[in-house]
Structures are given as C-alpha cells and as structure tokens.
Amino acid sequence: MLHSSPPQFIDQLETPIPLVDLDRLAHNLDRMAAYCAVHGLALRPHVKTHKSPRIAAEQLRLGARGLTCATPRELEVMAGVCPDLLLAHPPVGAAKVRRVLGLDPSARLTVALDSLEALEPLAEAADAASRPVDVYVEVDVGMRRVGVSTPADALAIARRVRALPPLAWRGIAFYPGHVRQHLSRQDEALATLRADLSAHLALLGDAGLVPDVVSGGSTPAAWRMHEVTGVTEVRPGTYVYNDRATVELGACGWEDCALTVLATVISTAVPGQAVIDAGSKALGREPLPGGADAGYGCVLDRLDVPVVRMSEEHGILDLRATDWRPRVGDVVRIVPNHACIVVHLNDVMQGVRGEVVEATWPVTARGRTMPQWATP
Numbered sequence: 001m002l003h004s005s006p007p008q009f010i011d012q013l014e015t016p017i018p019l020v021d022l023d024r025l026a027h028n029l030d031r032m033a034a035y036c037a038v039h040g041l042a043l044r045p046h047v048k049t050h051k052s053p054r055i056a057a058e059q060l061r062l063g064a065r066g067l068t069c070a071t072p073r074e075l076e077v078m079a080g081v082c083p084d085l086l087l088a089h090p091p092v093g094a095a096k097v098r099r100v101l102g103l104d105p106s107a108r109l110t111v112a113l114d115s116l117e118a119l120e121p122l123a124e125a126a127d128a129a130s131r132p133v134d135v136y137v138e139v140d141v142g143m144r145r146v147g148v149s150t151p152a153d154a155l156a157i158a159r160r161v162r163a164l165p166p167l168a169w170r171g172i173a174f175y176p177g178h179v180r181q182h183l184s185r186q187d188e189a190l191a192t193l194r195a196d197l198s199a200h201l202a203l204l205g206d207a208g209l210v211p212d213v214v215s216g217g218s219t220p221a222a223w224r225m226h227e228v229t230g231v232t233e234v235r236p237g238t239y240v241y242n243d244r245a246t247v248e249l250g251a252c253g254w255e256d257c258a259l260t261v262l263a264t265v266i267s268t269a270v271p272g273q274a275v276i277d278a279g280s281k282a283l284g285r286e287p288l289p290g291g292a293d294a295g296y297g298c299v300l301d302r303l304d305v306p307v308v309r310m311s312e313e314h315g316i317l318d319l320r321a322t323d324w325r326p327r328v329g330d331v332v333r334i335v336p337n338h339a340c341i342v343v344h345l346n347d348v349m350q351g352v353r354g355e356v357v358e359a360t361w362p363v364t365a366r367g368r369t370m371p372q373w374a375t376p
C-alpha cells in the first residue's frame with residue numbers, strides 16, 4: 001500500500017537510505033564560500049558530489065562563480081540553475097560533442113581539454129553550430145591522469161585554440177587529486193605543484209598568453225590553494241557532504257560529515273559482528289586512501305566500528321574493538337568512505353534535522369540519461 005504522505009521522522013524511513021544533515025550541509029557550504037571570499041578565489045564547485053540543482057542553487061547564492069561538471073547529463077541539468085558551466089572532462093567522440101554543444105545557448109560553456117584530437121572536432125562542431133565555447137587547457141601537475149605534461153604542449157594547444165573561433169582560450173586547469181596527504185603534510189606536494197604551475201605560467205606569459213583563469217583545487221587541497229601563486233579559481237566538490245576519506249585527510253572533522261547512510265541491523269547471528277542492510281549497492285566499494293584494511297565506512301558516533309566486508313546488500317560491522325552490541329532492528333548511520341558514490345547510487349536525498357525529515361530532493365543529474373533515447 002502506498003503511503004499518502006511522505007515520512008516525517010527518520011524512524012519511518014525504509015533503509016538503506018542516504019540522509020543529509022541540513023545544518024552540517026549549510027555549515028560546509030558557508031565554510032568554503034567564506035574561504036574563497038577571504039582569499040579572493042573564484043569558486044566553481046564540482047557538482048559530481050551532489051548532482052542536485054537545489055544544492056547548486058545554494059552554492060551560487062553563496063557566491064559561486066559558476067559550476068563544474070563531468071558529464072553531459074550534469075551540464076544539461078545544471079543549465080537550469082546556472083548560466084556559467086565548465087565541463088572538466090574532455091568531450092571526445094562525435095555523439096558526446098554534439099550533445100555538449102546542444103546545451104542551452106544562453107549558458108556560457110567552458111571545456112577543459114588536453115589534446116588537438118579533442119580540440120579540432122570540437123572547434124569544427126562549434127563553428128557549424130555558431131556556438132561560442134571557452135577553453136581551458138588542462139595541465140598535469142602530478143596526478144598523471146589527464147593534462148599535458150610540458151609547458152610547450154600547453155602553449156601549442158592554447159595557440160591553436162586562438163586560431164579556431166568561435167572557441168576562445170580562457171586559461172589553464174589542473175586537478176591536484178594526487179595531493180592526498182593530510183592537510184598538515186601537504187607542504188612538499190604543494191611546493192612541487194607551485195613549481196610546475198609557475199613553469200606553465202612563465203612560458204605562456206613569455207608568449208604573450210597570460211591566462212585569465214588558472215583553475216584548480218580538489219576538496220583536500222582547496223584549503224591551501226591560496227598558497228599557490230597564480231591560482232584564480234577552485235573546483236572542490238566533496239566539501240558539501242564530506243566523508244570518511246576527507247576526515248582522514250584532515251580537510252574536515254567528523255562533525256562536518258553531512259552525509260550518512262541510514263541502515264538497519266538485520267543479523268547478529270555470527271559472534272563479533274553485526275550485519276546491516278547496506279552493502280556495496282548502498283555504500284560503494286571505495287577504499288580509504290592508504291587504508292587497505294580500513295573497510296568501507298564506519299558507524300557515525302562509533303568510529304571504532306567499521307564496515308569491514310560487504311556483499312551487494314549486506315554490510316558486516318566489525319564489533320571486535322567495541323563492547324557495543326547492537327540488536328536486530330537497531331538502526332545506525334554509516335559515514336561512507338566516499339560520499340559522491342553514495343549519491344550516485346540513489347535517486348533521492350533526505351534532508352534531516354535531528355530525527356525530523358525536513359526536505360527531500362532528487363539527485364537529478366545522476367546517470368547518463370540520453371535525452372534522444374529516453375522513452376516516456
């Protein structure tokens with residue numbers, strides 16, 4: 001039987017289900033907005049963490065310059081709330097280029113890319129569609145994922161962009177995802193990053209191509225981006241919810257973890273453990289950075305109780321380090337290792353204050369829905 005009205009209290013919710021602590025969310029949004037304002041950095045948050053226009057609108061209300069997206073779906077959904085979007089993922093392949101360029105023309109579109117192979121077809125399609133597109137050249141400063149590895153390569157691509165209107169070169173982008181040390185131990189990595197970046201900026205400057213924008217900053221590195229000369233913009237994503245990995249990296253405290261998965265203890269039959277109804281399809285199978293044996297999440301307020309093993313719909317709580325003995329039917333809140341994956345696994349988020357469910361909102365930009373193929 002369908003309920004006629006939505007649940008108002010947490011104990012009415014069917015588990016497993018993601019909860020967002022609304023006070024913690026508000027605090028996290030304020031904290032990053034304030035950091036960027038104090039240091040004169042433009043904030044262009046990555047929406048991959050929340051995938052929700054509701055939270056994006058709040059980020060913009062608090063001063064974000066624009067939004068960062070990784071997928072065409074994220075671009076399409078976020079165009080509904082934001083006129084200034086960055087695709088921080090090279091759009092390669094005719095179908096993807098077509099879809100990206102089909103974005104609402106009233107939205108300013110910037111694309112980050114690192115090759116002429118990605119650039120030329122984009123330029124051709126943008127020209128055919130008379131669609132202005134701004135370009136950041138992606139440079140590698142240590143992550144070894146995407147990004148050109150020499151300043152000369154960055155310069156060559158920037159020059160080519162300038163010869164291909166309606167494309168316009170705006171600057172460079174880098175992702176410091178390799179800076180995964182604790183916040184207090186990032187000095188060495190930041191020194192290398194600073195040196196790499198200044199080599200890029202020097203060559204571009206010598207060639208008369210001073211970038212308008214130098215875009216960087218993950219959540220763990222964002223708090224120290226003001227120490228990296230030349231950076232004008234940061235793109236943190238995870239900071240809205242934070243997670244166990246972010247705590248371990250010293251970029252937030254446990255009290256800043258806004259996202260948990262509410263789960264029910266379904267078995268205590270095996271001594272030394274309790275089984276919950278949240279497995280890999282609720283929590284994601286994400287390791288902690290450098291913590292191969294640390295499990296996949298832990299109980300909020302009982303940090304010595306990790307989820308040590310999972311099946312798809314079962315999570316095993318290890319009770320060996322605690323004298324706490326949960327009973328079948330008890331509910332727990334699990335802090336996941338990686339919040340973004342949990343969001344991606346769910347259609348709807350529940351916003352809570354204390355025991356009260358105050359709001360629900362859809363994870364609208366999840367998945368890859370191809371509009372042209374969707375059937376009603």
Ligand SMILES: Cc1ncc(COP(=O)(O)O)c(C=O)c1O
Binds near residue numbers: 088218235238239
């Ligand atoms: C290109 C890019 N920018 C920004 C981010 C946001 O980083 P974080 O999740 O650490 O906040 C990511 C995350 O994957 C990314 O890939």
